[in-house]
Amino acid sequence: MNEAADVxxxxxxxxxxxxxxxxxxxxxxxxxxxxxxxxxxFLALKxxxxxxxxxxxxxxxxxxxxxxxxxxxxPLIRLQCYEGIDVNxxxxxxxxARQLLHIRTAEALGTAGDRRRFEDELYTRQFLVSRPLLxxxxxxxxxxxxxxxDEIDRADDEFEAFLLEILSDFAIxxxxxxxxxxxxxxxxxxxxxxxxxxxxxxxxxxLYFYIDxxxxxxxVEIVRLRVPGVEEHLxxxxxxxxQSLRSMDLxxxxxxxxxxxxxxxxxxxGAKDLDEDLxxxxxxxxxxxxxxxxxxxxxALSLLAGTGGA
Amino acid sequence: MPETAASGAASPILDAAVTxxxxxxxxxxxxxxxxxxxxxRAVEGLDxxxxxxxxxxxxxxxxxxxxxxxxxxxxxxxxxxxEEPPRIIxxxxxxxxxxxxQDSVQPPKxxxxxxxxxxxxxxxxxxxxDLLRKKDFADCTPEEFAELHRLMADLxxxxxxxxxxxxxxxxxGRRDARRTLRAALRTGGEPMRxxxxxxxxxxxxxxxxxxxxxxxxxxxxxxxRFMHASVATGDPVEAFVLGTRLTRVTRELATHDPDRALSExxxxxxxxxxxxxxxxxxxxxxxxxxxxxxxxxxxVVILSDGWDRGDVxxxxxxxxxxxRLAHRVIxxxxxxxxxxxxxxxxxxxxxxxxxxxxxxxHNFESLEDLARAISGAVGRDGNRIRENGYAxxxx
Numbered sequence: 001m002n003e004a005a006d007v008x009x010x011x012x013x014x015x016x017x018x019x020x021x022x023x024x025x026x027x028x029x030x031x032x033x034x035x036x037x038x039x040x041x042f043l044a045l046k047x048x049x050x051x052x053x054x055x056x057x058x059x060x061x062x063x064x065x066x067x068x069x070x071x072x073x074x075p076l077i078r079l080q081c082y083e084g085i086d087v088n089x090x091x092x093x094x095x096x097a098r099q100l101l102h103i104r105t106a107e108a109l110g111t112a113g114d115r116r117r118f119e120d121e122l123y124t125r126q127f128l129v130s131r132p133l134l135x136x137x138x139x140x141x142x143x144x145x146x147x148x149x150d151e152i153d154r155a156d157d158e159f160e161a162f163l164l165e166i167l168s169d170f171a172i173x174x175x176x177x178x179x180x181x182x183x184x185x186x187x188x189x190x191x192x193x194x195x196x197x198x199x200x201x202x203x204x205x206x207l208y209f210y211i212d213x214x215x216x217x218x219x220v221e222i223v224r225l226r227v228p229g230v231e232e233h234l235x236x237x238x239x240x241x242x243q244s245l246r247s248m249d250l251x252x253x254x255x256x257x258x259x260x261x262x263x264x265x266x267x268x269x270g271a272k273d274l275d276e277d278l279x280x281x282x283x284x285x286x287x288x289x290x291x292x293x294x295x296x297x298x299x300a301l302s303l304l305a306g307t308g309g310a
Numbered sequence: 311m312p313e314t315a316a317s318g319a320a321s322p323i324l325d326a327a328v329t330x331x332x333x334x335x336x337x338x339x340x341x342x343x344x345x346x347x348x349x350x351r352a353v354e355g356l357d358x359x360x361x362x363x364x365x366x367x368x369x370x371x372x373x374x375x376x377x378x379x380x381x382x383x384x385x386x387x388x389x390x391x392x393e394e395p396p397r398i399i400x401x402x403x404x405x406x407x408x409x410x411x412q413d414s415v416q417p418p419k420x421x422x423x424x425x426x427x428x429x430x431x432x433x434x435x436x437x438x439x440d441l442l443r444k445k446d447f448a449d450c451t452p453e454e455f456a457e458l459h460r461l462m463a464d465l466x467x468x469x470x471x472x473x474x475x476x477x478x479x480x481x482x483g484r485r486d487a488r489r490t491l492r493a494a495l496r497t498g499g500e501p502m503r504x505x506x507x508x509x510x511x512x513x514x515x516x517x518x519x520x521x522x523x524x525x526x527x528x529x530x531x532x533x534x535r536f537m538h539a540s541v542a543t544g545d546p547v548e549a550f551v552l553g554t555r556l557t558r559v560t561r562e563l564a565t566h567d568p569d570r571a572l573s574e575x576x577x578x579x580x581x582x583x584x585x586x587x588x589x590x591x592x593x594x595x596x597x598x599x600x601x602x603x604x605x606x607x608x609x610v611v612i613l614s615d616g617w618d619r620g621d622v623x624x625x626x627x628x629x630x631x632x633x634r635l636a637h638r639v640i641x642x643x644x645x646x647x648x649x650x651x652x653x654x655x656x657x658x659x660x661x662x663x664x665x666x667x668x669x670x671x672h673n674f675e676s677l678e679d680l681a682r683a684i685s686g687a688v689g690r691d692g693n694r695i696r697e698n699g700y701a702x703x704x705x
Contacts, residue, residue, distance in 0.1 A: 018356075018357070019356065019363075019366075035362065035366065036366050036369065036370075039356065039363070039366040039367070039370065040366070040370045042355075042356075043352050043355055043356070043367065043370060043371075046355045047348075047351055047352065047355060049348075052374075054376065082475065083474065083475045083476075084474055084475025084476040084477075084509075085475075086476065088488075093488075094488065094491070096487035096488060096490070096491045097487070099491055100491060100494070100499070100501070103494075103499035104499070107499060119495060122495075153603070154603075156476070193602055193603070194376075194602060195602045195603025195604060195606075196603065196604070197375075197560075200340065200374065203374040204342075204344065204345065204374070207348075207352075207370045207371060208370060208371075208373055208374045209370055210373075210376050210379060251597070251601065251631075252601075291627075
């Protein structure tokens with residue numbers, strides 16, 4: 001990594017010079033980050049390093065990329081990983097139909113001319129379809145785009161190895177065209193649910209942050225920030241109920257996403273106060289396993305409503 | 311300019327960071343020089359004088375797994391806050407109790423003592439391979455173990471095949487525009503022959519869970535060797551050890567030198583030959599790894615005698631979860647080899663309805679059966695309890 005490359009790095013939004021500023025900006029855009037997370041995001045922006053986020057499902061990993069694209073006012077380019085994803089789906093593909101059409105047209109018009117030259121012409125930018133990674137590198141603008149590589153653990157080793165190259169140089173070589181280098185490296189956010197251990201070499205190129213479930217006070221705040229029209233009283237009841245659900249040894253403890261879903265469901269029902277009936281009517285938006293629901297119904301219903309009212 | 315000020319003061323930070331890196335490495339965090347440099351940069355980007363900034367900068371740059379965080383926190387308090395070292399700076403896992411001599415798969419003491427003098431051991435060392443294959447692991451000498459391990463390396467341990475999402479060239483299947491066009495260029499732009507591609511087959515992930523509780527002592531060492539042979543194939547294999555708690559040993563077993571792999575794995579295991587609460591440890595596996603994806607569509611192999619000191623309803627429930635996630639569940643119980651064996655251990659009885667293939671795994675020959683069961687062809691010794699995951703269940 002030479003100095004010249006480092007100069008191009010970094011993309012702090014205007015007016016942000018510390019992680020405290022940044023956490024204020026995140027908050028303005030409805031994202032509440034703890035000190036650790038906002039420091040991690042700040043460093044990722046300042047040093048121009050990819051940010052690797054791990055954590056339980058529904059703690060707001062993907063949301064980080066979304067809020068960054070709003071703050072930086074740049075497009076969010078998302079690459080959803082899945083097993084078997086390859087270069088053609090992630091980076092670029094030649095537009096074969098157009099190429100064939102071009103050959104036919106040239107033949108019909110008799111303009112094919114020199115064969116070699118004609119072949120070169122077939123492999124030019126106009127016949128290239130760019131996929132998310134190439135789009136992110138080719139972006140022009142005052143701010144680099146946000147590149148979200150979501151659920152990297154679902155892709156396979158081959159693809160991971162390929163990402164290594166892109167994330168360290170922010171350049172891609174297309175054999176027929178040459179190297180495409182990013183004007184400014186995109187703000188890269190990688191997320192993983194840890195279904196598989198991602199290779200150390202990839203992690204080494206990233207800043208790492210493990211997002212935990214939030215504490216009670218922050219969760220109340222998040223609920224109030226994200227669900228318009230919820231009253232403090234209800235928000236607190238819901239957050240407290242969710243916190244105690246998390247401590248209950250369930251198959252799938254609810255994440256913040258579930259807390260928000262649940263609150264929205266309650267608000268939609270016009271609830272002002274969490275009670276037993278409401279809980280059993282809406283439990284499906286928090287707990288998605290039958291066993292979890294049964295366990296909760298059995299022992300904790302009254303407890304949830306009870307502590308919620310206190 | 312704050313930046314210049316920071317880099318002017320860089321050398322004391324650098325020194326401290328390098329020493330801190332060394333402390334972390336000794337505590338087991340892979341904080342290499344590149345990470346340390348990154349740490350220094352991060353600190354410079356923040357406020358060097360604030361403790362919390364230094365803390366977060368290090369945590370973000372020097373850790374890469376949730377397991378790292380606890381070690382980091384402890385090392386940080388010790389190094390930067392000057393806390394008195396309570397001698398736990400090395401991660402708790404290093405307290406090992408397995409006596410590791412050169413061969414870490416020694417059978418239990420009794421057998422060693424029996425064979426340490428006299429010709430018996432000498433005779434056994436030269437016992438023909440055929441006999442060795444049938445010999446119960448509990449009766450094997452260290453030399454025989456070494457021989458067995460060589461045999462294990464030749465087993466075909468790949469998981470059952472499944473259709474992958476990755477496409478490869480094929481005589482028929484989906485049209486492959488890229489290769490068709492390439493070929494067309496050679497024939498003057500005329501696509502004379504269509505090319506095709508289709509999904510390739512790949513081995514399924516194999517998840518091995520080996521019980522190392524006291525009752526399994528005669529076998530768990532041999533079975534660990536089997537685990538090493540599987541992991542060393544390079545196929546997608548995950549290995550765990552079940553004791554009083556769950557330990558993932560895939561990384562430790564990944565090295566090719568068997569003795570090193572096994573001694574590293576046994577160092578990672580805290581509770582060698584402790585008691586088991588089988589249900590609880592399997593639950594830990596399903597909660598932390600299995601349900602997130604590791605067990606999904608995989609071949610899950612449990613190597614255990616089914617002796618559970620905990621509540622067996624927990625085990626039954628967890629086996630049911632595994633059954634729903636996995637492609638095939640194989641249970642290997644060395645006790646099954648005894649004539650007239652009945653699954654009387656309550657844990658075993660509770661687990662059996664959720665098991666597809668039930669094998670013995672007490673000698674090398676039965677491990678060959680296990681290898682066959684893993685790759686989809688069920689061995690002669692294995693009772694297939696269910697066909698294709700349906701059909702009747704035993705009560």
